Amino acid sequence: MDFETSEIGDKAVIKITEDLDSEQSGEALRKAFNKAYDTGSRTIVLDLTSVEIINSYGIGKVLMCYKRLKADNGVLMVKPLKGFVKETFELLMLDKLLPVYDGE
């Protein structure tokens, strides 16, 4: 399982195409994030629009990305969220931590 990354200006956008509730999808996110980070991206956007389910394991992986970027003055953003993922982010107040990128 691999997640694709595209570049929009100075931003790297990682498209998550599986639910973030398993070791496999968590590992795929870690790999895609490391690749974008190692190529110099410091503004990384997670596109979670195809994700229906996220659990605390998946959230842990998202926060790992956040911490790594924050430590290097970078920013982790998310595309506009919906449904259960949006509710879970709000429940954990992640919406206060991660700015929304609403560009295409």
Added chain:
Amino acid sequence: MELNPSPQLLLVHDGQSLLADYSTFFAENGWKYDCISDFSNALKAACDKDYEIIITDLDLPGMSGQAFLDGVRNQKPNQAVMVVSSPTKSEEAIRALRSGAVDFLQKPIDQRFLHETIVRIVNCLRQEEAQYRLLKSMTNYSASYLFTTKALGSYTFIPPILGVLYQAGIISLNTKLKIALAVQEALANSIEHGNLELESKLKDQFDASGKDQFTLTKQQRLLDPAYADRELKVDTLYCDGELSITIKDYGKGFNAPAGGEVKFDEASLLCHGRGLRIIFGSMDKVMYQDGGTKITISKKIL
């Protein structure tokens, strides 16, 4: 194990595939089945008749296997579909599972395994149907489940009552997912902190390769019968419109915050306690008993 009454099956295949060989096998078992060789007619048949399982190839002319699955899901959300795929198309099969398929089998298919799989699925569906009927006729419903820690280490348990309540239109999909997530988090606490006796501080300790000690110790203890064979009991109770789920571990339990207060700020979010926040945020009541070895989470749903 046999099925009584005989199941009603729909086979969707082009007559060339290995699936065709099993028509005889189904007939020998006395199982009733229809065969259709294209997705459009199969979709129509699925809507017109009541099949317990549709068994389908993913490669047929006229429509993609994925579009067929989506069509079935849209028109008959509760229809069980099992897909058969070639070993080179495992990603397609995984997508099918994500789209609601109940199982997939890889070619070549062993007849005994096929028989066991169909019996298992049909029995599950019949049990769920019976539970649904029971729920409609009664105001109280309870069920208990017993697992070993080892078994739940690689398996996600979602209480069947949630499927029944969702199918009955009593809870929304979001509520079902929220409660399922809260159960998953409570189970994780009972397994990791209870039966496996793992302390959260291990998450902040790393070995030379950068792996955290929590994960490493968890892997070791899941192989150690002293921890891995410990049981975990889950009781579900639906009574007077309230759903309660109790999880009991047989280890050290979990040190719940005093008075149920969950500290919540950026610092705590980045370290530990997310699962607890999810549990408290998704359920109406959370109660710890027996020194933290027993947690009951409840939600009023009616």
